Amino acid sequence: MPGYDNEGATISLEDLRPKDNPITINTIEEELQMRRRRQFKTQKSTLASRKEQAVCVRRAHKSYGTAKNPNVILDGLNMTVPKGTIYGLLGASGCGKTTLLSCIVGRRRLNSGEIWVLGGRPGSPRSGVPGPRIGYMPQEVALFGDFTIRETMIYFGWTAGMSTAEVDERIDFLIKLLQLPSPSRPVKNLSGGQQRRVSLAAALLHDPELLILDEPTVGVDPVLRQSIWDHLVEITQGRRTTVIITTHYIDETKQANIIGLMRGGKFLAEESPEELLQKYQAESLEDVFLKLAVLQNMGKRRRSSILAGVIEKVELPTVPDPSRIDLEEAEIGEISGEFGDNVSMSSRGRVVVTPELTPAEALPPEEESHPQGCLQRIKPMSWHHMKALIWKNFMGLIRNYRTIDSFFAPSSSKSSGLTQFDALNLEPLLINDPMYPDTILVLAFIVGLPLSQIVLFCLAIGHYPVGLPIAVVNYEVGENDTTVKCHFTDDCSQDPDTFEYNVTRFSCQYLDSLSKRQSNLIGYPSERAAMEAVRRDKVRAILIFPANFSESLQERLQDQRSVDDYVINSSVIQVHLDNTDKEVEWMLSRDVQLAFLDAAVHLAEICHLPRKMFTVPIHFNNPIYGLKIPNLTDFAGPGVILTIIFFLAVALTSGAMLAERNEGILERSLVSGITGTEILFGHVTVHMLVMSVQTVVVLLFSFLVFKLTLNGPLFWVIALTLITGFCGMTFGFVISCLCETERTATYLALGSFLPMIMLCGIIWPIEGMHIILQWISVLLPLTKSTESLRSMLQRGWSVGMPTVYDGFISTGVWIVIYLTTSILLLKFKKG
Numbered sequence: 096m097p098g099y100d101n102e103g104a105t106i107s108l109e110d111l112r113p114k115d116n117p118i119t120i121n122t123i124e125e126e127l128q129m130r131r132r133r134q135f136k137t138q139k140s141t142l143a144s145r146k147e148q149a150v151c152v153r154r155a156h157k158s159y160g161t162a163k164n165p166n167v168i169l170d171g172l173n174m175t176v177p178k179g180t181i182y183g184l185l186g187a188s189g190c191g192k193t194t195l196l197s198c199i200v201g202r203r204r205l206n207s208g209e210i211w212v213l214g215g216r217p218g219s220p221r222s223g224v225p226g227p228r229i230g231y232m233p234q235e236v237a238l239f240g241d242f243t244i245r246e247t248m249i250y251f252g253w254t255a256g257m258s259t260a261e262v263d264e265r266i267d268f269l270i271k272l273l274q275l276p277s278p279s280r281p282v283k284n285l286s287g288g289q290q291r292r293v294s295l296a297a298a299l300l301h302d303p304e305l306l307i308l309d310e311p312t313v314g315v316d317p318v319l320r321q322s323i324w325d326h327l328v329e330i331t332q333g334r335r336t337t338v339i340i341t342t343h344y345i346d347e348t349k350q351a352n353i354i355g356l357m358r359g360g361k362f363l364a365e366e367s368p369e370e371l372l373q374k375y376q377a378e379s380l381e382d383v384f385l386k387l388a389v390l391q392n393m394g395k396r397r398r399s400s401i402l403a404g405v406i407e408k409v410e411l412p413t414v415p416d417p418s419r420i421d422l423e424e425a426e427i428g429e430i431s432g433e434f435g436d437n438v439s440m441s442s443r444g445r446v447v448v449t450p451e452l453t454p455a456e457a458l459p460p461e462e463e464s465h466p467q468g469c470l471q472r473i474k475p476m477s478w479h480h481m482k483a484l485i486w487k488n489f490m491g492l493i494r495n496y497r498t499i500d501s502f503f504a505p506s507s508s509k510s511s512g513l514t515q516f517d518a519l520n521l522e523p524l525l526i527n528d529p530m531y532p533d534t535i536l537v538l539a540f541i542v543g544l545p546l547s548q549i550v551l552f553c554l555a556i557g558h559y560p561v562g563l564p565i566a567v568v569n570y571e572v573g574e575n576d577t578t579v580k581c582h583f584t585d586d587c588s589q590d591p592d593t594f595e596y597n598v599t600r601f602s603c604q605y606l607d608s609l610s611k612r613q614s615n616l617i618g619y620p621s622e623r624a625a626m627e628a629v630r631r632d633k634v635r636a637i638l639i640f641p642a643n644f645s646e647s648l649q650e651r652l653q654d655q656r657s658v659d660d661y662v663i664n665s666s667v668i669q670v671h672l673d674n675t676d677k678e679v680e681w682m683l684s685r686d687v688q689l690a691f692l693d694a695a696v697h698l699a700e701i702c703h704l705p706r707k708m709f710t711v712p713i714h715f716n717n718p719i720y721g722l723k724i725p726n727l728t729d730f731a732g733p734g735v736i737l738t739i740i741f742f743l744a745v746a747l748t749s750g751a752m753l754a755e756r757n758e759g760i761l762e763r764s765l766v767s768g769i770t771g772t773e774i775l776f777g778h779v780t781v782h783m784l785v786m787s788v789q790t791v792v793v794l795l796f797s798f799l800v801f802k803l804t805l806n807g808p809l810f811w812v813i814a815l816t817l818i819t820g821f822c823g824m825t826f827g828f829v830i831s832c833l834c835e836t837e838r839t840a841t842y843l844a845l846g847s848f849l850p851m852i853m854l855c856g857i858i859w860p861i862e863g864m865h866i867i868l869q870w871i872s873v874l875l876p877l878t879k880s881t882e883s884l885r886s887m888l889q890r891g892w893s894v895g896m897p898t899v900y901d902g903f904i905s906t907g908v909w910i911v912i913y914l915t916t917s918i919l920l921l922k923f924k925k926g
C-alpha cells in the first residue's frame with residue numbers, strides 16, 4: 096500500500112473488525128459495487144461535480160492565533176453536501192463546526208482550500224452567498240431584543256425581497272410549526288428556547304435553497320424537535336432544499352441523509368446514519384462516534400483500505416495539453432466522492448486519474464476568473480435592503496421613545512397588571528415593560544448629553560475669576576494699619592497758585608480702583624504676615640505700598656532728573672504673586688496694572704488734564720474682528736461645539752454598530768446579502784436625524800441662551816456642524832469595524848478624544864504648539880473645521896474665504912477616508 100497522505104479519510108471497517116472475524120467482502124470491486132448501489136454513489140470529484148453539490152469543501156485548512164502558535168481548527172477537511180439532503184454535522188464542542196459553517200457562509204476565510212456553495216465560491220455572484228438563496232441560523236440568537244417577533248420577521252423578510260403580505264403569511268405558518276408565542280411579543284421577553292426558535296423561523300422564512308442551521312434544537316423539547324426535523328425532511332424532498340445542521344443531540348441526526356463526524360480538524364466519517372451504524376456495528380450514532388474517536392486516538396491509519404485500493408489502481412492521466420498540467424494537478428489532487436469517501440490526497444506529488452476531466456470542466460468557472468472591472472464589481476445599493484435597514488433603525492429609535500412615554504404616562508394595560516396571557520400558549524406575557532434604564536440613557540444621550548455639555552461649557556469655561564483674595568500691606572496709612580478702604584480726597588491736588596501737585600494717599604485711590612476689578616482685598620499689618628497668609632493658601636497675591644508712596648510718586652513725576660534710587664523705589668507698589676495658576680496670575684497682573692491706569696486717568700480727569708496724559712502711550716482701537724474684551728468662551732466655543740457633535744456621533748454610531756455586531760445581527764445581515772455599504776448608509780440615514788436634533792440643541796443654546804458671538808452666515812455654520820457630525824459618524828464606523836469589544840472601542844474613542852481636544856486648536860492656539868505637533872494638528876479632522884467655524888462666527892466670513900472652505904474640504908476628505916476604511920473593513924475583515 097502506498098504511503099501517501101490520506102488525511103481525512105473515512106476509517107475503514109477493517110480497522111474495527113477483529114482479526115478473527117475476517118471481512119466478508121472479498122474484493123475491492125465487490126465493495127465498490129455495493130457502494131454504487133447505495134443512494135449516494137461514490138464518484139470522482141471534478142470541478143463540474145463540485146459545482147453540482149449544494150456545498151463542497153476541499154482541503155480546508157483554518158487556524159486561529161499566530162503563525163508561531165497556531166490553533167489549527169480545520170486540517171485538510173473535505174466535505175460534500177449533495178443537493179436536497181440533510182447533512183448532520185456532528186462533533187465535540189469546540190471541534191470547529193461553527194468555524195466551518197461560517198467559512199461556508201463566507202463570514203470567515205480559510206487559510207487554504209476551496210469552498211463551493213450552490214455552484215460558486217462564497218462571495219461570487221453565482222454562489223448566492225451571501226444572499227437570499229441561503230438561510231443562516233447562527234449559534235448565537237442574533238435578533239433585535241426590542242423588536243417583536245413579527246417585526247423581526249419583517250426585517251429578515253424584506254431583506255430577502257419578500258413583501259409584507261408574504262411575510263405575514265409565512266409568520267402564521269412558522270408560529271404554528273415552531274410553537275412560537277404571539278407575534279406581537281418583544282423578542283427580549285421570550286425565553287432562551289423561544290428566542291432560538293424565532294431565530295430558526297427567521298432562517299426558514301424565505302424558503303431558501305440552502306439552510307445552514309447551527310444548533311437549532313438547543314432548548315427545544317423532544318416533541319417540538321421531532322416536528323422541526325419532520326419539517327426539514329419535508330422541505331428537502333425533491334431536492335428542493337438542502338440543510339446543513341449542527342447539533343449536540345447525536346441521535347436526532349438519524350433522520351439526516353448524511354452525517355459528517357468531525358474531530359481533530361477532519362471528518363472521521365461522512366456517511367448515511369444507517370451505513371455508519373451497520374458498518375461500525377454500533378447500537379447508536381454515539382457509539383459510532385466513540386469508536387471512531389478511539390480509533391483516531393490510537394493513531395490507526397485513517398483511510399479505507401478499500402479506497403486505498405482504489406487509489407492504488409489509478410493511473411496517471413494522459414495530459415491532453417501540457418500547459419494545463421498545473422491546473423489539472425490542483426483540481427484532481429483528491430478523489431472525494433460525492434458522498435461517503437471523504438478521501439483527500441493533499442500530497443503534492445501524487446496525481447490521481449480523472450479520465451472524464453475535460454478541459455472545459457477543468458477551466459475555472461466564469462466568476463472565479465474575475466473578468467469584471469472594479470466599477471462593474473461595485474454593487475449598487477438595493478432598495479429592499481435599504482428599506483429594511485432604515486425601517487429597522489427607525490424602529491429602534493421609536494421603540495425607545497415609546498418606552499419613555501409609557502414610563503411617564505403609564506398605559507392602562509400597564510397599570511392593570513404586568514402580565515396577561517398569551518392566547519396561543521397561555522404563557523405569561525409581559526407587556527409595556529417598565530422603563531428600561533437603557534432607554535432613559537438613550538433619550539439622555541440624544542438631547543440631554545449635548546445640552547448638558549454645551550451648558551456646562553458656556554457656564555464654566557472662559558469667565559473671569561473674581562473674588563481672588565489679595566493681601567494689602569499699606570504702610571502709607573500707617574504701621575500695622577489693616578484698613579483697605581482708606582480715605583483719600585477726590586479732588587485735584589494741584590495748588591492753583593503754584594501749579595504744584597500735592598498728591599496724598601494715592602495708594603487709597605489706587606485701592607479704590609482695584610476694588611472695582613477685584614473685590615476681595617484683605618488688609619495685613621506687615622509684609623511678614625502677608626507672606627505667611629500666602630503660604631497658608633489664604634491669599635493669591637500681595638500688594639505692598641511704601642510709607643511715602645505718594646510723595647515719592649509726585650517727586651518722580653515732577654523732577655525726573657534729580658530723583659534718586661530711594662525715591663524711585665519708594666514710588667513703586669511691590670507685588671508678589673502666587674504663580675501656580677498661570678491664568679490666575681495673568682489675570683491678576685492685568686488687573687493690578689489696569690487699576691493703576693484707572694487711578695491715573697481719574698487723577699487726570701479731576702485735574703482737567705488730558706486723559707491720555709498718565710497712560711501708557713499705546714492706544715488700542717476697536718478690534719477689527721472679535722470682541723473688544725476677548726474671552727475664552729468665544730475662542731473655544733466653535734471647537735467645543737464641533738467636538739460635542741463629532742464625538743456624540745462617534746459614540747452613537749460605534750455603539751449601534753458594535754451592539755449589532757456583538758449580538759450577531761451584523762453577521763446575519765451580511766450573510767443575508769446586505770452589503771457593508773448598505774448597513775453604513777442605513778445607520779447614516781437614521782443617525783443624521785438624531786444628529787440634526789443634537790445640532791439644533793447645541794446651536795440654539797450657544798447663540799440664543801449663552802450669546803456666543805455669531806457674526807457669520809447661519810446656513811454655513813449649520814452645514815459645517817452637520818458635516819462634522821457626519822464625519823464623527825464615519826469615524827464611529829471605523830472604530831466599530833476595528834474593535835472587537837465595546838471596551839476596546841471605548842478606549843479608542845476616549846484615546847482619540849483628548850488628543851483632538853489638545854491638538855486641534857480648540858483650547859489653545861496652534862501657533863503655541865511644538866512645531867511637529869503643528870504639522871500633526873493640520874492633519875486632524877477637527878483642526879481646519881474649528882478654524883473655519885471660528886472665522887464664520889467671529890470674523891463673519893462666508894464660505895468664499897479660503898479659511899472657511901478649507902474646513903469644509905478637510906472634513907469632506909476625512910469623511911471619504913473614514914467611509915472607505917469602514918467599507919473595506921466590513922468587506923475584508925473576516926476571521
Ligand SMILES: Nc1ncnc2c1ncn2[C@@H]1O[C@H](COP(=O)(O)OP(=O)(O)OP(=O)(O)O)[C@@H](O)[C@H]1O
Binds near residue numbers: 159160193195
Ligand atoms: N475568533 C476566534 N479566535 C480564536 N479562536 C477561535 C475563534 N473562534 C473560535 N475559536 C476557537 O476555535 C475552536 C472551534 O470553535 P467553534 O466555535 O468552531 O467550535 P464548535 O464545534 O462550533 O463548538 P460548539 O459545538 O461548542 O459550538 C474553539 O477552540 C474556539 O475556541
